[in-house]
Amino acid sequence: MPELPELESIAAKLTESLVGKTINKVQVLNHIILYGTTVEQFENKLPENTFSSFRADGKFLIASLTNNLEIVINPMLTGRIRIAGKPRKPIKEDAISIVIDERSLWYSDRKRMGRVYLIEKGNYKEVADFYGRGPSALDPDLTLEIFKTRIKRHNGQIKNVLRNQKFIKGIGNAYADEILLFAGILPFRRRATLTSEEIQKLYDAMRTVLTKFKDILMKRPLNEIALEKRDFLMVHGKHNGICPLCGNRVSEITANRFKTNFCQTCQK
Ligand SMILES: [Zn+2]
Structure with a gap:
């Protein structure tokens, strides 16, 4: 189960590789992990948009896009985020593939307990268990x-x-x-x-x-x-x-x- 140190590192790595990059194509391979959106919306709303930021919020990962949309991922037990440098075929655990130029971003989830949301920027009331949490364990303001x-x-x-x-x-x-x-x-x-x-x-x-x-x-x-x-x-x-x-x-x-x-x- 990824915890804050993993999610903050993943957000930093994705920022380095993908901020400013435009999405070419999105494919949902397993819809069970999608929440509050349909496969069709997820696949059609994302292409031609550009990643503007990635950040960790506790055990969630938030990817912001230039068209005022956000992808919020709660990886739960077995959600994994990886980048492939060149095109590859999906494997059984893969749930989402996002093609960005010659690279692709993959979300896989062996137990399929993770949750992936597509929301209007900041509309976190759509995201289960998002509100009501305390400050981040590494928040500098948490004295x-x-x-x-x-x-x-x-x-x-x-x-x-x-x-x-x-x-x-x-x-x-x-x-x-x-x-x-x-x-x-x-x-x-x-x-x-x-x-x-x-x-x-x-x-x-x-x-x-x-x-x-x-x-x-x-x-x-x-x-x-x-x-x-x-x-x-x-x-x-x-x-x-x-x-x-x-x-x-x-x-x-x-x-x-x-x-x-x-x-x-x-x-x-
Ligand atoms: Zn001891």
């Missing part, structure tokens, strides 16, 4: 003070609070584990039991971990980011692995099909 005030409104296990987009947007299952290892806090701790010092550690860990991972991803090409080979993770997905901070074994618990990894030595 420690604001973080401390906002977190008080959310109860329950701290990992669930971090993943709750209404608290802060952009953090998912994998990076929540990484942030909590770095902060030294067990994922199952109730938010209300955290001390003021621990909340500060959590804030610092959130900024450090997400910035570090984004810097790593920014050095990779777009198609590599899409593969989500997160070889830089310290604890998530490392069941029976070794905690890089203390050398002890990493623990794992599965709940609601989501895995949580943590270190019983480093996290209290």
Whole structure:
């Protein structure tokens, strides 16, 4: 599941390659991921328009076009965005192909749970779960003070609070584990039991971990980011692995099909 560091890197890569480029042809290969628009509208409204910007908004990607339209993508679990340098045939997972000169932009989705919207610019009420979210985890205006005030409104296990987009947007299952290892806090701790010092550690860990991972991803090409080979993770997905901070074994618990990894030595 792409999280904020992936989406911000993908937006930066697409900006570099596609801003100012004009769409030649659009093909919807699987309509199940389209929302609020028909295949015909999606295929006909886009050609001859030019990409003016790409940006990440939490776990959404927004592509703006010069004709006042926006494509909003919520990739959910398995949505992937790639660019092909030369024409290629679609594969089973492909859902949308956008041809731009000699290149093409592909949206693929193995589980087809992602959502792609075509909206009038800024009309985000068409987009499910867009409004009501908190500030971005990397928003420069999200100070420690604001973080401390906002977190008080959310109860329950701290990992669930971090993943709750209404608290802060952009953090998912994998990076929540990484942030909590770095902060030294067990994922199952109730938010209300955290001390003021621990909340500060959590804030610092959130900024450090997400910035570090984004810097790593920014050095990779777009198609590599899409593969989500997160070889830089310290604890998530490392069941029976070794905690890089203390050398002890990493623990794992599965709940609601989501895995949580943590270190019983480093996290209290
Ligand atoms: Zn450890």
